[in-house]
């Protein structure tokens with residue numbers, strides 16, 4: 172007798188989603204539980220209820236999902252084969268079927284991703300499911316309702332350029348949303364706020380859009396490959412290099428702001444703001460480029476001043492003895508003026524390495540001081556292995572973002588551990604040479620590598636673009652902070668009795684996080700109310716206070732990598748839109 176062919180990935184996914192939809196809409200929690208693995212996860216990105224949270228474990232997942240789904244009348248679950256033909260894949264070493272699903276809720280249409288695991292002699296069970304509101308479909312449906320005017324009949328009226336100038340000026344008009352900081356994070360938030368129909372203004376203290384990159388050290392290129400870094404709506408052209416140089420990304424951001432019609436005030440510093448409960452608005456003080464003060468009254472403020480924006484200057488014992496120049500890495504202008512001069516660089520993160528390399532290239536005598544163990548990973552291919560889902564042939568970026576953001580933290584950890592093991596093998600020769608000269612290495616919590624180091628502490632790693640070889644070859648000297656006895660007027664005295672001359676000390680000692688910005692611009696009371704920002708919350712398994720309502724009404728945070736801002740900015744827009752429509756409490 173002929174054996175029945177195994178069902179295709181599409182048939183399997185469809186059968187599971189049909190059963191899932193029946194169990195969920197029928198309120199049958201027992202049937203629902205039979206569809207999930209014991210170690211399953213549901214990541215809700217505002218798709219079913221206004222929460223960004225991950226529920227883990229069959230029992231709590233099913234209880235939470237049932238309750239939330241009935242609140243928003245989630246229904247019509249189906250496999251979206253047009254978005255992605257369901258396919259076999261390997262995620263964190265596990266063979267899965269992955270598919271895109273869509274559904275309807277009282278908040279709007281939803282989209283998500285499922286990963287099913289085959290069972291011996293039983294239908295496959297879900298390991299992960301994610302649910303998010305479908306921002307694109309929500310905005311498309313709204314724009315279809317407004318009829319565009321083909322041509323202006325009044326030729327004496329304002330043309331596009333004049334309209335834009337008036338829009339940007341905000342004369343006699345208050346923005347719905349003030350976005351503070353116009354790097355990619357602020358710009359990405361503004362583009363989604365505009366698309367959903369909110370009036371947003373971005374301010375940045377820099378003189379020109381893109382100066383956040385333009386003014387960084389010479390020779391800087393982005394570290395992630397170009398397809399990972401796309402902004403929404405306007406992907407980089409295929410002619411762009413694998414790694415974009417700093418001035419090119421700066422110019423791209425400037426063009427993007429123009430093309431996407433983002434209202435942007437350059438040379439404008441945010442001094443601080445206070446919230447008026449009665450008016451449900453902020454009184455925000457800003458200083459314009461010409462020195463004029465202006466008060467704005469937005470309903471919401473989005474802070475996008477970088478998750479690591481304020482220079483961190485640690486207390487380094489006896490540094491006060493040193494009579495030479497001391498610069499934080501953010502103040503380092505370039506290596507040229509330090510040619511043939513001795514320089515000591517504190518730190519072993521990306522900035523420290525890049526500054527050491529630049530100084531060395533200009534003929535300076537460079538010593539790097541290591542304070543704590545650091546992850547070193549070759550920029551190519553090792554560092555890129557964590558971003559495989561964005562590289563090579565595959566579905567459009569929007570769908571890759573749904574797939575990627577559908578992976579819960581526990582699965583990311585498992586996956587990154589495997590990748591880090593692979594990376595260690597690939598980079599073994601370099602890592603051994605580094606250890607030989609005394610470089611202390613580490614590989615992230617539980618060996619999970621650089622991406623989670625970024626999300627927990629905003630750094631602590633170096634993508635090697637050549638500096639590690641210079642250290643291993645002893646062309647750049649490495650010492651440990653514990654080797655230092657004390658600073659002298661012209662350098663360092665080491666514990667072995669030797670001395671080290673220096674004319675410049677660079678403190679590549681990192682940056683303070685957003686908590687510091689809140690305390691300094693909104694006051695201690697607001698900072699206390701909001702609590703820690705960035706880093707994971709144990710209960711929700713999500714980044715704290717990022718892209719979600721915070722305990723301070725009308726205050727929002729965005730930041731992180733290009734890919735994070737591309738994926739999550741839309742949720743700020745969706746929530747503010749719902750608040751302004753009276754559908755969601757501030």
Ligand SMILES: Cc1cc2nc3c(=O)[nH]c(=O)nc-3n(C[C@H](O)[C@H](O)[C@H](O)COP(=O)(O)OP(=O)(O)OC[C@H]3O[C@@H](n4cnc5c(N)ncnc54)[C@H](O)[C@@H]3O)c2cc1C
Nearest residue numbers: 352354355356375376383393394395440441476477732733
């Ligand atoms: C060498 C290197 C390579 C990197 N490569 C990548 C990569 O490939 N992909 C990736 O995703 N990330 C990369 N990053 C990391 C990260 O994306 C960047 O550091 C990025 O600049 C963060 O963007 P942001 O918009 O959050 O903050 P920023 O770019 O720092 O922008 C914040 C803005 O806020 C403004 N601001 C601050 N305070 C105020 C105030 N009070 N009033 C008004 N304006 C204010 C600042 O002027 C600034 O323009 C890289 C970083 C480095 C150093």
